[in-house]
Amino acid sequence: MASDRNSLGGRLRRYAKVSTSVGGVAARMAGGRLLGMKVDQDRQAADLRAALGGIKGPLMKVAQMLSTIPDALPDAYVRELQSLQAHAPAMGWPFVRRRMASELGENWRGRFAEFEREAARAASLGQVHRATALDGSRLACKLQYPDMGSAVEADLRQLRLAFSIYHRYDRSVGLDQIHAEITDRLREELDYRREARHMALYGRMLEGEAGVRVPVAWNALSTDRLLTMSWLEGGPLAAAETAPVERRNQIARNLFQAWYVPFYRYGVIHGDPHLGNYTLAADDTLNLLDFGCVRIFRPSFVEGVIDLYRALRDEDEALAVHAYETWGFVQPSRELIEVMNRWARFVYSPLMVDRTQPIQAAKSGLYGAEVAAGVHKELRRIGGVTPPREFVLMDRAAIGLGSVFLRLGAELNWHRLFHGLVDDFDRGTLEKRQAAALEAEGLESAA
Numbered sequence: 001m002a003s004d005r006n007s008l009g010g011r012l013r014r015y016a017k018v019s020t021s022v023g024g025v026a027a028r029m030a031g032g033r034l035l036g037m038k039v040d041q042d043r044q045a046a047d048l049r050a051a052l053g054g055i056k057g058p059l060m061k062v063a064q065m066l067s068t069i070p071d072a073l074p075d076a077y078v079r080e081l082q083s084l085q086a087h088a089p090a091m092g093w094p095f096v097r098r099r100m101a102s103e104l105g106e107n108w109r110g111r112f113a114e115f116e117r118e119a120a121r122a123a124s125l126g127q128v129h130r131a132t133a134l135d136g137s138r139l140a141c142k143l144q145y146p147d148m149g150s151a152v153e154a155d156l157r158q159l160r161l162a163f164s165i166y167h168r169y170d171r172s173v174g175l176d177q178i179h180a181e182i183t184d185r186l187r188e189e190l191d192y193r194r195e196a197r198h199m200a201l202y203g204r205m206l207e208g209e210a211g212v213r214v215p216v217a218w219n220a221l222s223t224d225r226l227l228t229m230s231w232l233e234g235g236p237l238a239a240a241e242t243a244p245v246e247r248r249n250q251i252a253r254n255l256f257q258a259w260y261v262p263f264y265r266y267g268v269i270h271g272d273p274h275l276g277n278y279t280l281a282a283d284d285t286l287n288l289l290d291f292g293c294v295r296i297f298r299p300s301f302v303e304g305v306i307d308l309y310r311a312l313r314d315e316d317e318a319l320a321v322h323a324y325e326t327w328g329f330v331q332p333s334r335e336l337i338e339v340m341n342r343w344a345r346f347v348y349s350p351l352m353v354d355r356t357q358p359i360q361a362a363k364s365g366l367y368g369a370e371v372a373a374g375v376h377k378e379l380r381r382i383g384g385v386t387p388p389r390e391f392v393l394m395d396r397a398a399i400g401l402g403s404v405f406l407r408l409g410a411e412l413n414w415h416r417l418f419h420g421l422v423d424d425f426d427r428g429t430l431e432k433r434q435a436a437a438l439e440a441e442g443l444e445s446a447a
Contacts, residue, residue: 090118090119090122090127091119091122091127091145091146093117095146096117096119096129096143099143099144099146099225099226100115100141100143100226103143103223103225103226104221104223104226111134111221112131112132112133112134112139112221113132113133113134113136114131114132115129115130115131115132115141116129116130116131117129120140121276123276123290125144125145125148125189125190125292126142126143126144126145126148126225127142127143127145128140128141128142128143129141129143130231131228133218133221137230138230138231138233139218139221139228139229139230139231140215140228140229140230140231140232141221141226141227141228142192142226142227142228142229143225143226144190144192144225144226148190148225149190152186152187152190156179156182156183156186159179159182160179176386177386177387177388177389177391177392178387178392180389181389181390181392181393182392185271185293185295185393188292188293188294189292189293190225191224192222192223192224192225192226192227193222193223193224194443195227195290195291195292196217196219196222196227196229197441197442197443198291198292198294198441198443199214199215199216199217199229199291200216200217200441201268201294201437201438201441201443202214202262202268202270202288202291202294203216204437204440204441205261205262205265205266205268205437206257206258206261206262206288209254209257209258209261210285211250211253211254211257211258211284211285211286212254212257212258212285212286212288213232213281213285213286213287213288214288215229215230215231215232215287215288215289216229216230217229218230232279232281232287232289233281233282233287234279234280234281234282234285234287235279235280236275236276236279236280237251237275237278237279237280237404238275238407239280240280240284240408241407241408241409245409245411247284248408248409248410249410249411249412250284251280251284251286251408251410252404252405252408252410252412253412253417254284254285254286255278255286255401255404255405256401256412256414256417257417258270258278258286258288259397259401260417260418260421261421263297263302264302264306264421264422264425265421265430265433266430266433266434266437267296267297267298267299267301267302267430267434267446268294268295268296268297268434269294269295269297269393269394269397270288270291270293270294270295270397271293271294271295271393271396271397272290272292272293272400274290274400275404276289276290277289277290293393295390295393295394296434296438296443296444296445296446297390297394297446298390298446299427299430299431299434300326300427301326301327301390301394301446302425302427302430303326303425303427303430304322304323304324304326304327305323305394306422306425307319307320307322307323307326308320308323308324308344308348309348309351309418309422311323312341312344312345312348312352313348313352317337320337320341321337324337324340327388327390327391328388328389328390328391329385329387329388333382335382336382336385339375339378339379339382339385340375340385342371342374342375342378343371343372343375346371347398347402350414350415351414351415351418351419352415353415354413354415354416355413355415356411356412356413357411357412357413357414358405358406358409358410358411359402359405359406359410359414360402360406390446
């Protein structure tokens with residue numbers, strides 16, 4: 001179906017729908033600025049959340065992504081967009097029946113022992129149905145919504161327009177690289193065969209982690225827009241927030257390993273830190289779900305992350321400059337480095353001291369909010385910064401994961417967890433390990 005990939009008609013319909021929902025908010029923002037009126041960001045942010053919350057598809061996912069990228073949006077917008085839920089209303093049975101027939105053929109029903117009509121989970125780009133294979137295996141069938149190719153392209157164009165309007169009034173953070181990174185990741189998320197390869201890659205990288213489980217793709221029952229995988233039974237992670245502290249700490253430890261073993265050992269990270277992307281088994285094993293947004297990093301970028309930690313620990317200014325330049329910051333000034341180091345010290349601070357502690361000392365419910373606000377103010381003062389593309393999802397992952405640790409109230413020795421992964425770091429070893437794992441799953445190395 002061509003319209004599922006990207007059609008002119010589909011894009012035009014999407015433009016109309018999004019413009020109707022968001023246009024009034026943009027007009028009030030621009031009009032207020034032009035007329036010299038005080039802009040009520042809280043009111044506008046609430047209006048924007050209400051508009052986006054009724055739209056199925058990538059625009060809602062983009063809003064959630066932006067809400068966890070430091071300095072991409074004002075605080076008022078962040079607070080409102082974080083309340084968006086990734087559970088859009090599910091498509092009905094007539095859609096499911098037609099789509100399954102188009103993906104697996106008219107006799108698709110005979111390829112399953114059972115297939116539940118009601119969706120078990122509905123998100124921004126697709127919905128999941130429980131099923132049973134002919135051999136009795138329990139399955140999850142992730143089915144992409146119709147016309148998502150057109151929706152993605154239309155929404156990305158609308159996002160660029162929104163960025164250009166916002167950037168006229170706040171130039172503290174250049175948004176071009178953020179838009180480029182979101183563009184590539186969203187387009188990749190439409191390719192379910194690629195997601196199946198990501199899933200296999202994570203299974204390979206985490207096979208030695210007893211506290212983490214990854215589903216297995218059923219390639220014979222999968223297509224570009226249908227991903228069938230083993231069903232992992234589990235409950236919501238949020239349900240553990242009131243559990244005894246020992247249990248919460250173990251869950252947090254499993255989360256740390258699930259995210260950072262792939263990064264420091266293979267240069268790979270999951271870029272979507274949404275609570276709905278993992279569940280807890282009865283024994284508190286962490287089930288990882290949804291592998292559409294995965295970022296593969298250059299080994300030199302990973303080395304830069306470790307170099308900056310050492311630079312801050314040892315007060316080595318030259319090594320800090322080297323780390324930022326390795327990431328892609330072009331000839332950063334001393335003033336810019338001092339501002340960025342404020343943020344870096346916050347992110348690295350739990351790793352610096354060999355003791356058990358919370359991930360954040362402040363009692364604020366939003367991880368890093370106060371520090372990010374101060375950094376944002378300083379960036380405006382010195383003329384702004386354009387973050388390199390790779391930096392975007394790395395920062396987002398750190399904030400997303402930190403927020404989960406904060407919600408769990410976990411207290412761990414983050415220093416020892418971190419050093420357990422980086423003390424034997426060797427860039428050459430990482431390069432070989434990454435290349436072998438990517439080749440085995442048919443994936444490309446980082447550009």
